[in-house]
Amino acid sequence: MKKTTLISLLLVAVTTCFGQVNFTAQLKNAKTSEPIESAFVRLSNSSGATSTYSTPNGTINMVNIPKGVYTISISHASYKTNVGTIDLNQNSKDKIYFLEADMAFLDAASISTVRAKHSTPTTFTNIERKEIESLDQSKDFPFLLNMTPSTVVSSDAGNGVGYTGVRIRGIDPTRVNITVNGIPINDAESQGMYWVNMPDLASSTESVQIQRGVGTSTNGSSAFGASVNIRTNELSEDKFTRADLGYGSFNTQRVSLTHSTGRLKGNWAFQLRGSLIQSDGFIDRASSNLKSANITAAKYWEKSVFKTNILLGSERTYQAWYGIPQPTFNGDIAGENRYINQLYIGGSELQNLQNSNSKTYNSYTYENEVDNYNQNHYQFFFDHKFSPFLKLNTAAYVTTGKGYFEQFKNGETLADYGIDSIQPTGDTAFEGDLVRRRWLENVLVGGIANATYSKNKFETVIGGGYSNYQGKHFGEAIATEFTGYEDIKARYYDNDATKTDGNFYIRQSYNFNNLIPYIDLQYRFINYQFDGLDDSLNFNDQEVSYGFFNPKMGLTYLLKNHTFYGVFAIANREPVRDDFRDNKPSEWPEHEAMENVELGYRYTNGRKRLNLNLYTMNYTNQLVLTGAVNDVGEAIRTNVKESFRQGIELDFQYPITENLQAGGNLTLSQNKIESFTEYVGEWDGTYGTISTQYNNTDISFSPNTIAAAMLSYKANDHFTLNAQGKYVGKQYLDNTQNNARSLDAFTNMDVSLNYTSKEIKGTKLLNIGLYLNNVFNQYYAPNGYTFSGYLGGERQDFNYVYPMAGFNWMMKLSMTL
Structure with a gap:
C-alpha cells in the first residue's frame, strides 16, 4: 500500500513538472530601447490567468505556468497596451517586447487621478465609447447612465431632452460630483448639475466612470455618495468627418457634424463638433432648443502634450418645472377637484387644467415662460513625462455662464419691483401683471495639478x-x-457671491504579491462670501469658511480573474447657497458628514463579468426638508442627526451563446432617517404650526429595489438587437414614509436595432439605429414633489409629478467619411 502511494505521488510530481513551464522576456522602449519598469503583465486563457510586474531592468519573469496558449497583455501608464498571443507549451526566454510611447495617456492624464483602476478598492462602473455610441439617441447625458446599477433618471419634459436628472443610490444630484476631464462641473453655489447646459455631450465622450460611494479624491464639490467622471474624445491619428442625424417622437431632431484632422505635420491635431437638438417635448409646450460645439486642439512632443478643449453650450427650454397634480395624472377626478378648491385654481388656469391631456398638462401658458442660458467651458492641459516612472499633469480652466428664466406674474405689487405707481398711460396703479427675468451671471476660474510616481510596485x-x-x-x-415687452428694466434684487474651493491630496498604493493596500488622504477648504439674512432679518454681507479632512483607506487582493476589495472612507460637505441665504447666521445648518464602507468582489473572464458589493453610508447631520420655514416663510432644510443607506449591489454579464449575451444589475437597500420632526403649517384658524415626530422612516426618493436586465443578440456582422428593462420600486416624496405622499413603482422596457457596416462604398463606417422606448406604453413618474397644510384641522397633501412619455421612438443615422 505504501509503495502504491509513493508511486502515485511521484507520478503526480512528474506530471506536474512536465505540465509547467517558465516564461522570461524583456520590455523595452520601441524608440530608445531603454528598459521599461513596473509594467503590468498578464497571461490568460480559458484555464485562468496569472500576472506580474516588470523589474527595474525591464525583465518579465514568470515560473511554473501551466502549459498552453495564452493571451498576453502588457500595460503601462506611459505606453500603448500590447496585446498578443504566446505559445507556452515549452519554456520561453530571450523574447523582447517593444512598447510604443503613448501620448494618448496624456490626453486623459487629468482624469486618471480621479478615476478608479481595476486595483482600486472602490465600487465603480465604466461605460466605453462603443457602448456610448450604441446607447446615444439624442437624449441628455443622464439617460446614458440609466442601465447602470442603482440609478434613477428623470426628465421634466418627459422625453429625456431638456432638464433631466439622475439619482444614484437615492442620492440627489447636488451630492453627486461631476467632472469632465478631471475638471469640476457642478455649480459652485447650489452644487447641482444642469445637464441641459451641455447639449450633446455624449457625442464628445470617450468614456464614463460612475463611482458609487465616496470614491477617489476628486475636484470641486464633495462626492457625497457618488461621482461621474467623463472623459472627452481622444484625438484620432486618422482624418475623418462624421455626420449624425436623428429624428423621432415629439418632433425631436438632432444634427451633429464632427471633423478631425488626424495627426498633422509637427504633431498637431484638431477636432471640431457642432450640434443642434430640438424637441417639442412630451409635456405640453415643454420644447427645447439646444446648441453646442466642441473644439479640441493638441500639440504633441516626445514627452509632453499641450491640449485645449472648449465646450460651448446654449439652451432655451420652455419650463415644465411645476409638474402635474398627481390626481390629474392618475385620472382621479375627485382628487383633482380637491386641488382646484383648496388651492384656489380658477380662471384661465382652471381652463388650462381641464382642457389639457391629463398625462401632458403644463400649468405654464405664457409664451416666453422659458429658461435661456449659455455656458462655456475652456479647458487647457499641459502634461509632461520626466521618466518612465514620473509624470506631471496640469490643467487650467475657465467656465462662464450667463442667462435667465422668464416668468409671467399675475397681480403683483409694483412697488416690490421698484416700479412707480404712475404708469406711462397716466393712470395710477399699485398692482398689475408683469413679466420678470431672474438672472445668473457667473465665472469659475481654477487649476489642478498632480504628479504620479510609479516604481517597484509603489504608486504615489x-x-x-x-x-x-x-x-x-x-x-x-x-x-x-x-x-x-422689454420696455423697462426695473431691477428688484441684486446680490453677488464669491466662493473659493481648494483641495490637496496624497494617494499611495503598494502591490505586495497582488495584495494592494491603499490610502488616499485629502484636505479640502472652502470660503464662501454672499449676501444673506443677518440676525435682524436684513440682507447684508455674510461669510463662512470650512476645512474638511477626507481620508480613505482600503485593501485589494488580485487572484487570477478575481478581485476582492474593501474600503473605509469619510466625506464632508458644506451646505448650499439657499441653506445660508434663507437662514440668519445663528440658524445656519451644520455641515454634513458621512462614513462609507464598501466590500466588493469582481470577476472578469472574457465576456463573463460579475460584480458584487455590500455598502453602508452612515450620515451625520444630513440636510433634509422637514417642512420647517424660516422667519420670512421660506422653506428651509434642517439637519437630522443620524441617517444611513445600506445595501447590496449585483452587476453581471454572461454570454449565453456566441451571439446572445445577457446582463443586468440588482440593488436591494435600506435608506433610513432614525429620527426627525416634521412641521406642517395651518392655513386657517390660528395659522400655527403642527409638529409630528417620526422614527426610522425611509429617506425620500430612495427606492429599496432597483433592477435592470439587458439582452443583446448579434444576428450577424451588421445587425444587433438589444432589449433592456428597468424596475424601480416605490419612492416616497418626503421623509415620513407615507403612502399618500409617494410615487408608484414602475417597470419600463426599451428595444433597439442597430445596423453597422464598414463595407458601404464611400464611407468608413455607417451606423443606423432604431430605438423603441417604453414599448409597453406604461405611464409612470420617476420624480415629483409634495407640500402640505392643515385646513379646518385636517391635513391636506398636494403631490405633483414629472411623468415620462408612453411609447415613443427615435431613429438615428451616423456616417463616417
Whole structure:
C-alpha cells in the first residue's frame, strides 16, 4: 500500500513538472530601447490567468505556468497596451517586447487621478465609447447612465431632452460630483448639475466612470455618495468627418457634424463638433432648443502634450418645472377637484387644467415662460513625462455662464419691483401683471495639478486644485400690463457671491504579491462670501469658511480573474447657497458628514463579468426638508442627526451563446432617517404650526429595489438587437414614509436595432439605429414633489409629478467619411 502511494505521488510530481513551464522576456522602449519598469503583465486563457510586474531592468519573469496558449497583455501608464498571443507549451526566454510611447495617456492624464483602476478598492462602473455610441439617441447625458446599477433618471419634459436628472443610490444630484476631464462641473453655489447646459455631450465622450460611494479624491464639490467622471474624445491619428442625424417622437431632431484632422505635420491635431437638438417635448409646450460645439486642439512632443478643449453650450427650454397634480395624472377626478378648491385654481388656469391631456398638462401658458442660458467651458492641459516612472499633469480652466428664466406674474405689487405707481398711460396703479427675468451671471476660474510616481510596485499620486467662483444674481421686471415687452428694466434684487474651493491630496498604493493596500488622504477648504439674512432679518454681507479632512483607506487582493476589495472612507460637505441665504447666521445648518464602507468582489473572464458589493453610508447631520420655514416663510432644510443607506449591489454579464449575451444589475437597500420632526403649517384658524415626530422612516426618493436586465443578440456582422428593462420600486416624496405622499413603482422596457457596416462604398463606417422606448406604453413618474397644510384641522397633501412619455421612438443615422 505504501509503495502504491509513493508511486502515485511521484507520478503526480512528474506530471506536474512536465505540465509547467517558465516564461522570461524583456520590455523595452520601441524608440530608445531603454528598459521599461513596473509594467503590468498578464497571461490568460480559458484555464485562468496569472500576472506580474516588470523589474527595474525591464525583465518579465514568470515560473511554473501551466502549459498552453495564452493571451498576453502588457500595460503601462506611459505606453500603448500590447496585446498578443504566446505559445507556452515549452519554456520561453530571450523574447523582447517593444512598447510604443503613448501620448494618448496624456490626453486623459487629468482624469486618471480621479478615476478608479481595476486595483482600486472602490465600487465603480465604466461605460466605453462603443457602448456610448450604441446607447446615444439624442437624449441628455443622464439617460446614458440609466442601465447602470442603482440609478434613477428623470426628465421634466418627459422625453429625456431638456432638464433631466439622475439619482444614484437615492442620492440627489447636488451630492453627486461631476467632472469632465478631471475638471469640476457642478455649480459652485447650489452644487447641482444642469445637464441641459451641455447639449450633446455624449457625442464628445470617450468614456464614463460612475463611482458609487465616496470614491477617489476628486475636484470641486464633495462626492457625497457618488461621482461621474467623463472623459472627452481622444484625438484620432486618422482624418475623418462624421455626420449624425436623428429624428423621432415629439418632433425631436438632432444634427451633429464632427471633423478631425488626424495627426498633422509637427504633431498637431484638431477636432471640431457642432450640434443642434430640438424637441417639442412630451409635456405640453415643454420644447427645447439646444446648441453646442466642441473644439479640441493638441500639440504633441516626445514627452509632453499641450491640449485645449472648449465646450460651448446654449439652451432655451420652455419650463415644465411645476409638474402635474398627481390626481390629474392618475385620472382621479375627485382628487383633482380637491386641488382646484383648496388651492384656489380658477380662471384661465382652471381652463388650462381641464382642457389639457391629463398625462401632458403644463400649468405654464405664457409664451416666453422659458429658461435661456449659455455656458462655456475652456479647458487647457499641459502634461509632461520626466521618466518612465514620473509624470506631471496640469490643467487650467475657465467656465462662464450667463442667462435667465422668464416668468409671467399675475397681480403683483409694483412697488416690490421698484416700479412707480404712475404708469406711462397716466393712470395710477399699485398692482398689475408683469413679466420678470431672474438672472445668473457667473465665472469659475481654477487649476489642478498632480504628479504620479510609479516604481517597484509603489504608486504615489500627489495633487490638488484651486478655484475661484464669482456669481451675480439679479432680477429685472421687463414689462407690465401698462408697458410694451422689454420696455423697462426695473431691477428688484441684486446680490453677488464669491466662493473659493481648494483641495490637496496624497494617494499611495503598494502591490505586495497582488495584495494592494491603499490610502488616499485629502484636505479640502472652502470660503464662501454672499449676501444673506443677518440676525435682524436684513440682507447684508455674510461669510463662512470650512476645512474638511477626507481620508480613505482600503485593501485589494488580485487572484487570477478575481478581485476582492474593501474600503473605509469619510466625506464632508458644506451646505448650499439657499441653506445660508434663507437662514440668519445663528440658524445656519451644520455641515454634513458621512462614513462609507464598501466590500466588493469582481470577476472578469472574457465576456463573463460579475460584480458584487455590500455598502453602508452612515450620515451625520444630513440636510433634509422637514417642512420647517424660516422667519420670512421660506422653506428651509434642517439637519437630522443620524441617517444611513445600506445595501447590496449585483452587476453581471454572461454570454449565453456566441451571439446572445445577457446582463443586468440588482440593488436591494435600506435608506433610513432614525429620527426627525416634521412641521406642517395651518392655513386657517390660528395659522400655527403642527409638529409630528417620526422614527426610522425611509429617506425620500430612495427606492429599496432597483433592477435592470439587458439582452443583446448579434444576428450577424451588421445587425444587433438589444432589449433592456428597468424596475424601480416605490419612492416616497418626503421623509415620513407615507403612502399618500409617494410615487408608484414602475417597470419600463426599451428595444433597439442597430445596423453597422464598414463595407458601404464611400464611407468608413455607417451606423443606423432604431430605438423603441417604453414599448409597453406604461405611464409612470420617476420624480415629483409634495407640500402640505392643515385646513379646518385636517391635513391636506398636494403631490405633483414629472411623468415620462408612453411609447415613443427615435431613429438615428451616423456616417463616417
